[in-house]
Structure formats: C-alpha cells, structure tokens
Amino acid sequence: MGQRAMSAIPHRRGVAELISDLKSTPELANCITAHVNIPARPAKPDGMPTWLDPRLVSALKAQGIEELYRHQRLAVDASRKGEDVVVVTPTASGKTLCYNLPVIQSVLEEPSTRAFYLFPTKALSQDQVGALRALSDQLCTPLRTWTYDGDTPADARTSIRNRGHVVVTNPDMLHAGILPNHPRWRRVLQDLRYVVVDEMHSYRGVFGSHVANVLRRLRRLCEYYGSSPIFICSSATISNPAEHAQRLIGRKVTLVGAEKNGAPSGPKDFVFYNPPVLNKELGIRKGVLSQARRIASPCIENKLQTICFTGSRLHTEVLSRYLRERHCKNSASEMRVASYRGGYLPNLRRKIEKGLRDGQISCVVSTNALELGIDIGRLDVAILAGYPGSVASAFQQAGRAGRSLRQSLVVLVARNTPLDQYVVNHPEFLFGSPAEHARIDPDNLVVLVAHIKCALYELPFHDNEEFGKEELSEILDFLAEAGVAHRRGETCHWADESFPADGVSLRSSDPENVVIIDQSNGNRVIAETDRISAQTTVHEGAIYLLEGKPYQVDRLDWSQKKAFVRSLQVDHYTTAMSYSRVRILEAFAQEKRSGHERAHGDVHVAKRTIGYKKIKLYTAENCGFGDVHLPDVEMHTTSLWLALDGKVLEAAGYRGVGVVDGLMGLGKVMRSLAALHLMCDPGDLGIALADPEDSWAAGVDRGGKRTLQSLDPKRGARTINATDITLQRPTLFIHDAMPAGVGFAEKLYQLCNVLLLEASHRISGCHCESGCPSCVGPLGDVDDGARAAALDISRWLSGENQDLLGPTGAQKFLTDKLLARRT
Numbered sequence: 001m002g003q004r005a006m007s008a009i010p011h012r013r014g015v016a017e018l019i020s021d022l023k024s025t026p027e028l029a030n031c032i033t034a035h036v037n038i039p040a041r042p043a044k045p046d047g048m049p050t051w052l053d054p055r056l057v058s059a060l061k062a063q064g065i066e067e068l069y070r071h072q073r074l075a076v077d078a079s080r081k082g083e084d085v086v087v088v089t090p091t092a093s094g095k096t097l098c099y100n101l102p103v104i105q106s107v108l109e110e111p112s113t114r115a116f117y118l119f120p121t122k123a124l125s126q127d128q129v130g131a132l133r134a135l136s137d138q139l140c141t142p143l144r145t146w147t148y149d150g151d152t153p154a155d156a157r158t159s160i161r162n163r164g165h166v167v168v169t170n171p172d173m174l175h176a177g178i179l180p181n182h183p184r185w186r187r188v189l190q191d192l193r194y195v196v197v198d199e200m201h202s203y204r205g206v207f208g209s210h211v212a213n214v215l216r217r218l219r220r221l222c223e224y225y226g227s228s229p230i231f232i233c234s235s236a237t238i239s240n241p242a243e244h245a246q247r248l249i250g251r252k253v254t255l256v257g258a259e260k261n262g263a264p265s266g267p268k269d270f271v272f273y274n275p276p277v278l279n280k281e282l283g284i285r286k287g288v289l290s291q292a293r294r295i296a297s298p299c300i301e302n303k304l305q306t307i308c309f310t311g312s313r314l315h316t317e318v319l320s321r322y323l324r325e326r327h328c329k330n331s332a333s334e335m336r337v338a339s340y341r342g343g344y345l346p347n348l349r350r351k352i353e354k355g356l357r358d359g360q361i362s363c364v365v366s367t368n369a370l371e372l373g374i375d376i377g378r379l380d381v382a383i384l385a386g387y388p389g390s391v392a393s394a395f396q397q398a399g400r401a402g403r404s405l406r407q408s409l410v411v412l413v414a415r416n417t418p419l420d421q422y423v424v425n426h427p428e429f430l431f432g433s434p435a436e437h438a439r440i441d442p443d444n445l446v447v448l449v450a451h452i453k454c455a456l457y458e459l460p461f462h463d464n465e466e467f468g469k470e471e472l473s474e475i476l477d478f479l480a481e482a483g484v485a486h487r488r489g490e491t492c493h494w495a496d497e498s499f500p501a502d503g504v505s506l507r508s509s510d511p512e513n514v515v516i517i518d519q520s521n522g523n524r525v526i527a528e529t530d531r532i533s534a535q536t537t538v539h540e541g542a543i544y545l546l547e548g549k550p551y552q553v554d555r556l557d558w559s560q561k562k563a564f565v566r567s568l569q570v571d572h573y574t575t576a577m578s579y580s581r582v583r584i585l586e587a588f589a590q591e592k593r594s595g596h597e598r599a600h601g602d603v604h605v606a607k608r609t610i611g612y613k614k615i616k617l618y619t620a621e622n623c624g625f626g627d628v629h630l631p632d633v634e635m636h637t638t639s640l641w642l643a644l645d646g647k648v649l650e651a652a653g654y655r656g657v658g659v660v661d662g663l664m665g666l667g668k669v670m671r672s673l674a675a676l677h678l679m680c681d682p683g684d685l686g687i688a689l690a691d692p693e694d695s696w697a698a699g700v701d702r703g704g705k706r707t708l709q710s711l712d713p714k715r716g717a718r719t720i721n722a723t724d725i726t727l728q729r730p731t732l733f734i735h736d737a738m739p740a741g742v743g744f745a746e747k748l749y750q751l752c753n754v755l756l757l758e759a760s761h762r763i764s765g766c767h768c769e770s771g772c773p774s775c776v777g778p779l780g781d782v783d784d785g786a787r788a789a790a791l792d793i794s795r796w797l798s799g800e801n802q803d804l805l806g807p808t809g810a811q812k813f814l815t816d817k818l819l820a821r822r823t
Helices: 013-024 054-062 068-078 095-109 124-137 154-163 170-188 204-225 241-249 289-300 313-327 333-336 347-356 389-397 418-425 427-432 447-456 472-481 531-537 648-649 656-678 744-764 786-798 806-822
Strands: 032-038 085-088 114-118 145-147 166-169 192-199 230-235 252-254 267-274 277-279 305-308 337-338 362-367 381-385 406-412 484-489 491-494 513-516 526-531 543-546 549-557 562-567 570-591 595-616 620-626 633-644 685-691 697-702 705-712 730-738
Touching: 013 032, 013 267, 013 289, 013 406, 032 427, 068 085, 068 095, 068 252, 068 730, 085 095, 085 241, 085 633, 095 114, 095 124, 095 192, 095 230, 114 170, 124 145, 124 166, 154 170, 166 170, 170 192, 170 204, 170 447, 192 204, 192 241, 192 418, 204 241, 204 447, 230 241, 230 389, 241 252, 289 305, 289 313, 289 362, 289 381, 289 406, 313 337, 313 362, 313 531, 313 543, 313 570, 337 347, 381 389, 418 427, 418 656, 447 472, 447 484, 447 491, 472 484, 472 491, 491 595, 513 531, 513 549, 526 531, 526 543, 531 570, 531 595, 543 570, 570 633, 570 685, 570 697, 570 730, 570 744, 595 730, 595 744, 620 633, 633 648, 633 744, 656 730, 656 744, 656 786, 730 744, 744 786
Parallel strands: 085 230, 085 252, 114 166, 114 192, 145 166, 192 230, 267 406, 305 362, 305 381, 337 362, 381 406, 513 562
Antiparallel strands: 032 267, 484 491, 513 526, 543 549, 549 562, 570 595, 595 620, 595 633, 633 730, 685 697, 685 730, 697 705
16 A cells, blocks of 8 residues: 555565575576675655645554655645656555545545546456555545446446446446446546556557557546546556656656655565576576476475466466475465466455465465556565566566565576576676567557447547547548448437447457356356467367366367366376468568568468377476367468568578578577567567468477478368478568557568577577577477578578578588687
8 A cells, every 4th residue: 555664674584595595505506697686775755745634644644654755745746736647666666655645635625526546457456445445444534435347246336336436447347338338427427536547557569559549538528528537647667658658648747757766675686597408409408387496495485475477377377286286285285375367266366365465375376467566465585487578577576575675585587488598698688778668559540440439439529529640530431431420410420239349359359258167066167268368278188277276178169158177187288289370461661682572561360279289297298299170360460571582592502491490490589589679578479480372381290390281272271291392482470469560560670680680699699509499499399400590591681691501501600600609
C-alpha cells in the first residue's frame, strides 16, 4: 500500500551465507560471470500536503505512514492541479499512494466522485480492492470500492453502477462490458473524476494499441455525459514513459520519473550464473531448470522466501514439480512450494497469493504473471531461470525480492541461447542499457477500424468528429458500403444487429478459450487456455501439467473448445513441434542487391503443429513422439524477408541442406540480436524459412531435427528429402508474432545490415566447433557445417564479403578465425 515507519531491521545472515556458498563452492563459483552489489538507498521524504483531509492524514498515520516520499508528493500535487500524471518508479516504491490519495481526497470533498481503476490482470484488481478497503476502515468513512469483471455476481453489478465510488476493472471489461452498455453507467460517467491506468508498461504492442482505442472511446463517452476525468498512470521503468502515456491516453502528461524516486530500498546482490559446459565441441550446457533447482533448494531449506521466474508455462510446471518432489515429502508440506501462471482458476490464484503473503509458501515458481505489482509479501530471493527478454522485465522480476530494507539476492541463470549468453557474459548490458521503449500503434488500420465500429455502436458519429489520425469519414463510408453503418444527414449510425465488441479481443487474435476438464474427478473444470496455445499444450496425447501434477489429454474437441484429461503418474512431459508457412502479400519497401533481395511488408503466416516429443524428467532425454492433426493457426502480420538467388548459391557450391541449415541458423541469431535492438521479447518475433517458388518450408521432424515440408497442393502436405529440392528463391522471414504487427518489420528492414554484421561476429566468436544452441543451433537439429554456412551467408548478405566463399571457403575462413582467436 505504501511506506511504513521503519525500525532497525536485523541483518539476515541467511542471504549473506547463501551468497558466500555460491562463491566458495568451486563448481558453482566457476559459473558466476559477474556479481553486482546494489547499495541500499535512503528515503527522501517530502512531508504531507496541507490540502489532505485530516481524516485521511490520521488514517495514513494509523498505517505507519508519517510522510510522503518525494515522487509521491510531486504526483499528488500535480493531479490536485488537474494535470494528467504518469509516475515511473521502481517496484515497491509506493506508487499506489500516488493515485489513491487524490481519489480518496476527492471522495471526501465530494461524495458523488467516481473513479475507474484499470489493471491489466484480475489478480491486481483484487489486490487493490483489499488495500483500498483497509484504508477505508481506518477512515471510518464509506469508500465504496468494488471489483467489476467477469467474476462479479450479477446481483452486485447494479449496486456497483449506482453506488460505487471506485470501480476496479480491466481494459477487457471496460471494452466489452461497460462502454457498450454506457446508458446503465451514466451516473458513473457523468461524475467520473479520475481514471487510473496502472502497470502502463504492460500496455504495449497490439494489446496496448487496442487499449489506447478503448480509452479513446471512454473519453468520447465522458464528453457526451459532461465529464473530463484526470488520468493518473503508473509504470515500471521504460525509456519513453511520457510519450507512451500520451499515445495511450491521447493527452499530454506530467512526468514524475525514476530520478524523483524517494522510496528507500535495502542492499541487493545480483549474481549472473552461466550453467557449466557439458560438451565444449557441441556447446552443450546443463539445463536452466536443473541449475535453477540447485540454487533454489538451499533457499527453501534455509526458509528464505523465494520466487523463481521461468520463460514459459511448461517450464513453470516442470521446475515446480522438481522442487515439490524434493521439498514436499508429505501432504502437510504440499503448499511449501507453489506454481503460478496463466490458465489457473481464480480460486487457486487467490489461495497462492494469500499463501505468499502469510508466509505459508516458501517458494513460488511463476511465469511473468507475478512480475506485476501484486502484493505477495516480502521475498528474500528472486531466481530468473532465463533472461526474460527485456531490461524492464528483468528489473521488475528482480524487484520482487527485497521489498523491505533487508538484504536480498537475485540470480540470473542463463539459458543456452544467443540472447541469454550475450547478457550473462555482458552484465554491463543489463546495468548500462536504458530500459525498453513501449511501442504502440493506435492508428493501425485493422485495430482502428475495429474500435470505430465499437464506438459507432455506442454513439453516432458526427461529420466533424475525429477518432485517431486516419480520415474518419472514409472509414465510415467503407462501413456504410459494408452494410454495418448508415448515414442520416450529418451523422452516421450503427446499422447492424451484431455486437461489435464481441468480435474484438484486446489480447489476441482469438477471443475464445479452451476449458480443460478432468474426467478422472467427475468432469471438473481445472484450468483454461487460449485457443492458439491449446494447439501446443492440450493436443491429444499431450501431458498437461497443473501445479506440477501430470494429466494426459485423451481428447481435444476443437469445435466445442474443450480438452478432456485424466490424472496419471508419468515420468515425462511433452513439447510440441511445428513449422510456419509464410506467403508474401505486399511489399512496402524493397531493395535488390547482388544475389539477393531484402524487403518488408504484409505477409500471411500459417502455423501448423505436426507432432510432439516426450521428454523424460530430470534427464531431458527424448523418450518418444507422436503425431498431431489440427488445423493451421493463421494470421495477417508484417515481416522482413531476405530472398536469395538460388543460382548464385548453387554456383558457389551450396546445395539444399547447406542453405536450409545455414539460413535457419542465421535467422535464430538475427532474431536474438533484433530483440536487443528493438528492446522487445524474442517471443514477439517469429522466424520462418521457405522457398515459395520451389514449394517447400523448413520445419521439424518427430525427433526435433530440421526437416522440409511440401507446400505444393498437388503433392499434398508431406515431408520431403533435402536431396529432392532445388534452390530457386530460398527466403528467410523475421516477422511480427502478433496479428497486424506493431511496426517491428519496418525497423528490422532499417537495421538489416547492422543485424547481419553483428550476426557474423556472433557466429564467428562462438566457441563451438560446428554449431551449438548459443549460435545456429545444436548439431543433430542442424547438420555439420551449418555454422560455417550461416557465417558465409551473413558476411555475403551484409557486404563484408562481395562473393560467396562456398562451403570449402567458408570452413577455411572459420578455421582461420578460430586459430587467430586462440593464438
């Protein structure tokens, strides 16, 4: 909720001893690439505003808050003046008071005041309601605060609309439940004084572009009902907070930046840990999960409350199972280790959050679902099982430890990927680079038109209105021609029976979820997942993990959106295998160079899941496989592509397999480097390789090794041999992984030469012999020579080499570079 008056906190030797153990145990110490000490930061208090109601001041003092920090005082004073504000300070700096105080003060002065609190997740909404009600109890004055989301009972909704001072909700509910039904919300909208947008940095990409349009619609309705609310935004550290806030809410803002932060913090130790090498020639290291388990175990044994962040839902379940099997020997200790991720039912999430606050849970393994500011108590250790993909996320996750003045520890355990290996060997990147830019494009035509439909349903448009930067009249004419809009004089009205908000999902291209039903326990719903993820997690034969417990998927009813599972004991889990087909729709810019063409534009991507591997627990051995037969997942997005001239490649001595492995390896390296330059998550970018003229696309086979899939409808979907293909126009695509794209493709086109040069340096500087996970991929997944081919092609495409060296020349060049480095 905010700061407390701090008494001296006893030194916790547990954390210090753990750090000492890490640095004194030889096999662990050899893996530490850097140890950074972040000193404690003293508080910078700034007193209480004189305009605060005495009742509110007394309530704060009853909670131990004697005065505000510097950033809190600046923020509340600015909003008091009627300014829109964005507050950007670190985790646990008391940002909540920056918006609670102006809102509560306004309610005390004028009981008709209303406020919307927008949070990106239901968990955050529940958390804030508890904090506000606690303060209301201290005030001894009614401060009616309710959560309004999909879980709100129908009989409570009328009371919330009629009597609620603070309505805590999320953008999805505002979009589909509140704005389309605005006549019912007229009392709230006409008295709306404040709109709080918390965790603003999470509104980026396509999701953020949608939310910006939802807020446009909200402002339009507020104007209709005669109100003009003040916006108060809060965010983790990003590079462009004022610009992002202005694009999100559509108005200029007053920035209270991190340099104004007045909250204290305790000392923090940040350790960079690179797992030991198992095979130097192949570049194979111990797995990130096994190493995270090793570091987390002594923390649990010493009762240091710990959080482990992983990069996927699957890794969350696998790591939590490892830790449960070691530390939860009986039912009494079952909640000592918990897992937390998207797809859990609300009651389970609340139970885990309470267990963390109460101290019943010693360790929680989570995806980035707990990265946001949910109150989960004061943790001692944060273990990042893999670099989370951005500087902002890394410090958000690290900030979950040390939410008091005592010493805390953060350990970043690197995966064997190009991006992780770069970060773990260059700690200055994490501490010396600015945080990422949050990018949105509210005027993306696909997104904009969808919300103009929703806005038209809510209120007719007048000819002189604006909605975004595109010409509104042209879009309305288009909608009229499509039969969903009707012009009447100087106004345009909605003319269709459909409910447009239902067809617009803010977070994905598919609004439908798949429910997971446990048949071994009376057909009980145990979880849910989005429809796109369902293809890779709950296909028939998959092992679905929930709280570390395995369930086998017996049937996936794709039409009914139901997956039927049963509990069983197995010693393995499954991972899906897939490949993508990309079709070029339109090039926005293109450039022909010697032997190749580079371009960016619109593409159609179809992703197909073709099978799955069974992976043995602990050893990660491949112990079987199976086929998957599901429809493609399709999207329209944007991409950079590099199209090579097959004749030039063959003249240099390259044949099919060399080009396929070389280009796939080059694509993996370029995607990792692109994530650094774009300051985005690698998962925001997809890669694909195909030869549209020869009708093949690169995929994976049952064993996980590279294979080629026929795209020729006459030959049908089938695997083809590398020796059967010719090279006409092999094309590497690096595309936006979200529908409609968010502008990455154009920036990649501008950065293309830089990425190719850096890729060649990364590949030539790797210590492996012929390929490894840290560069082009491990041998076995790619053939021997993939590294040399990727290096040769990258140098040729970038202009470092004017001519292709060919396989023999590339290998000689690589050998010369290795010898020179070793010398």
